[in-house]
Amino acid sequence: MIKKPIVFLVVCLIATMVSGCSRQQQRGPEPQAGSQGKAITPDISRLLKESRPTVPVGSAAIKAATQSVPSFTVDAAREYVLAHPLPAFAGGKNEKPTITRAEFLTSKQVKQILHGAGTGFADDQLLCYVELQGPFTFSGPPRTTATYPRGIMIFNAATGNFIMSGGIP
Amino acid sequence: MPHRKHLPAIAAVILCLSLSSCTTYSCGGPSGGHCYGTVSWGKGDLGETDLRAFLTNVTPVELNKGNLVINNELWLTQEPTPNCVGGSCWTEVGVTSGACASGSDTRYFWAENVVTAVGPSYLCRDLGPVDLQEFGQPTMLLIARESASVFDVMVETCTKYGSGPQPTCARRVLSAQSGLNLMQPNVATIGMEVGGSSGASAPQATFTGNWHSDPFFAGAWVTNPGSQTAQAPVKASWTVNPTVQTEGGTWVTSCCQ
Numbered sequence: 001m002i003k004k005p006i007v008f009l010v011v012c013l014i015a016t017m018v019s020g021c022s023r024q025q026q027r028g029p030e031p032q033a034g035s036q037g038k039a040i041t042p043d044i045s046r047l048l049k050e051s052r053p054t055v056p057v058g059s060a061a062i063k064a065a066t067q068s069v070p071s072f073t074v075d076a077a078r079e080y081v082l083a084h085p086l087p088a089f090a091g092g093k094n095e096k097p098t099i100t101r102a103e104f105l106t107s108k109q110v111k112q113i114l115h116g117a118g119t120g121f122a123d124d125q126l127l128c129y130v131e132l133q134g135p136f137t138f139s140g141p142p143r144t145t146a147t148y149p150r151g152i153m154i155f156n157a158a159t160g161n162f163i164m165s166g167g168i169p
Numbered sequence: 170m171p172h173r174k175h176l177p178a179i180a181a182v183i184l185c186l187s188l189s190s191c192t193t194y195s196c197g198g199p200s201g202g203h204c205y206g207t208v209s210w211g212k213g214d215l216g217e218t219d220l221r222a223f224l225t226n227v228t229p230v231e232l233n234k235g236n237l238v239i240n241n242e243l244w245l246t247q248e249p250t251p252n253c254v255g256g257s258c259w260t261e262v263g264v265t266s267g268a269c270a271s272g273s274d275t276r277y278f279w280a281e282n283v284v285t286a287v288g289p290s291y292l293c294r295d296l297g298p299v300d301l302q303e304f305g306q307p308t309m310l311l312i313a314r315e316s317a318s319v320f321d322v323m324v325e326t327c328t329k330y331g332s333g334p335q336p337t338c339a340r341r342v343l344s345a346q347s348g349l350n351l352m353q354p355n356v357a358t359i360g361m362e363v364g365g366s367s368g369a370s371a372p373q374a375t376f377t378g379n380w381h382s383d384p385f386f387a388g389a390w391v392t393n394p395g396s397q398t399a400q401a402p403v404k405a406s407w408t409v410n411p412t413v414q415t416e417g418g419t420w421v422t423s424c425c426q
Contacts, residue, residue: 042224042330044313044386048321051344057297059272084271087237090200115287116349120294137200138282138291141209141244141358142398145201146255146282146291153270165269166280166292169254 056120062128062160069126070157074102077128077155086151086165090137097151101131104157119154119164126157136167192425193367194402198237206405206422207360208395215357215381215393220245222313222382223357225417226329227264229299229308230374232275234267237365240278241374241422245312245320245354252284254291258352262310262322264374267364269293275304277343279322285349296324296343303327306336307377313386314354320347331378331390331416357381361403361422371424375408379417390417402426 062080064071078099089097105113108123119127129152136151148167156163196204212220225243232239242263249256262279269278277296283289307329315321322345327338359376363369382388391411399405402425411418 040330040332041390042311042380042382042388044222044224044311044382044388047311047323048313048315051321051323051342053346054296054343056294056345058295059270059276059297061270087267087271088199114292115285115290117281117283117285117290117292118346118348120345138280138293139201139203139362139364140255140257140259140261140282141246141356142205142207144246144248144255144257144259146253146257147200148254148291162270162272162295164292164294166290168290169288
């Protein structure tokens with residue numbers, strides 16, 4: 001009578017030592033790291049809590065002409081955009097997008113143009129904003145596109161790096 | 170004897186055939202008509218009433234955009250909806266050659282087609298190049314609704330959720346916020362998008378650890394094979410079916426040989 005519970009306890013104890021005596025749950029917050037062979041499931045709350053927006057690096061585009069900010073001229077930006085057109089241009093085969101606006105603006109001013117969408121930079125960061133006459137079509141998931149009459153390309157005024165592009169009404 | 174005016178075209182075809190990487194296909198152009206190798210889940214497929222977040226581990230591979238674009242990515246979408254331009258609102262994050270700008274190297278990016286209280290826009294952000302050490306290593310992609318109108322978009326390189334050893338390369342976190350984003354996502358999609366007509370290529374990439382969450386960020390591995398699309402020249406399929414007890418299955422994509 002007494003032996004069976006003891007055997008059960010011993011088996012459970014061994015099982016505890018071998019497996020950690022807990023089944024990896026598939027729902028809910030999980031450990032941040034696990035040993036090899038043990039599944040690590042995402043803890044979204046922790047991920048979001050720990051993440052800080054990264055300042056966009058972008059890609060090398062307009063060559064800096066000076067050490068100051070802006071490091072290039074609006075004309076240099078125009079020249080770059082005409083030489084490297086936004087691939088989403090959906091005009092006629094022999095048409096090209098035309099630049100309708102090009103100027104240095106703060107990130108805050110650009111944010112206002114973009115209906116409140118962030119640039120990833122501090123409000124006072126100087127950016128180069130270039131606007132084009134479209135149309136521009138952007139592809140999403142299967143069977144999805146969005147066409148906007150105006151296109152935009154934005155550069156970091158300090159580095160000349162390309163940061164973002166898009167479409168606005 | 171071919172007419173002289175056809176000679177450049179003939180020369181181009183001969184050159185194209187002589188280059189193994191020069192493949193021609195019909196995947197639309199800037200106006201759409203792209204080819205996809207994707208798997209999608211409606212929130213009902215995932216057993217969710219509110220799809221708040223989706224996560225996948227993708228292995229970045231060297232992408233060659235050919236004459237337009239090629240991506241391996243994750244989308245979170247609200248469709249259909251009259252709120253956004255084109256009838257769908259979406260947020261996407263992944264690895265690209267050719268999205269956002271005309272460059273051709275392999276980069277991380279995220280984009281959104283949204284409507285704010287002020288108006289709609291589509292915006293595509295360049296998050297920088299994939300580091301050499303990150304190719305072939307798992308990279309976490311996450312889109313999560315942090316609050317009613319803010320989505321967090323994360324790329325965590327050299328990071329894997331699920332079992333097995335963690336990558337040994339140095340981890341980087343690229344994080345951004347999609348603010349004033351009123352999207353109510355009802356579809357999650359992972360996989361490859363190719364646009365254009367020639368020259369794109371991509372070795373096999375994997376999407377593992379596919380995971381979704383409910384409104385309280387409690388989540389589960391995907392166990393439903395979803396709605397699959399594989400449009401030539403994109404090759405895509407489950408190599409580990411998520412219906413088998415796995416950690417979200419393994420979806421693979423490649424193009425365009």
